Amino acid sequence: MPSRPKFIPPPIPTGFEARAPLREAFLRHFTPEDAERFRYMGSLIYEAFMESAQTTLPKDLPESETWREMNAALLDLRFVQHFLAETSQSLVQSALEVDDTQLAMAAADFSRELGKIADRMDEVLG
């Protein structure tokens, strides 16, 4: 009987801010300095919240933590998928420069690709 290959988790890039609760799609509306302040504030709130997690977080949630995290990742992925789809709407709603037309078309393609990955995750979550 052939042995199953060992599962190797993908690497997590350095600089990944696990404690970044605010979306970049939101922060981009601010100046770089203000966006950085928001990121910092978000990290502080997240950290303070996690420090007190033992007393504040509910313990009796119906789903497993893995399921909740995967579901959250799916929702975040759907967000990016739909955000890119919205960006590609500028192809029909605006007169774009050549460079931006290419970017908007790429946004449409990437949105479709993300949709396929999200559908697959949706299936796994059941």
Add this chain to the structure above:
Amino acid sequence: MSGRGREKSVEGKATPPSLSSEIEGPGLPYWERTAGFRESLLQLFPRKEAKALRRVGHLLFYLVTEANMPDEDDADDSSLTRREVEAAMVDLRHVQSFLAGISRQVEDVVLERDETRLAMAAGEAAGNLAAILGALAKVLQ
């Protein structure tokens, strides 16, 4: 990220919250309703509180887009389209890293069979997203 036991329903399967109702609800598009806080944060809260925070995030997003704040020091002459795609890439990188983190549970935590399957699927999705991120970065060059 540690495995927490899942409560079983009578059929032996956990009852998931309705994902489609989150995404396909009436009114504004899903991305706009959830443009403030990441779900990777909100999943830590009970559903009622998460819903309230989602609304707060939307309110902040609405306020900042309506305010259309001018940035007099902005030396960046990137187009709106480019900035949007760049922001999407950063958000996507977060999702990819978060998924990669979930998949680490296979090695770091003793998981039940269902959770192992989910964590491995998270790893697969993270790998697929890494390829898309690479392609997206090339488009933005």
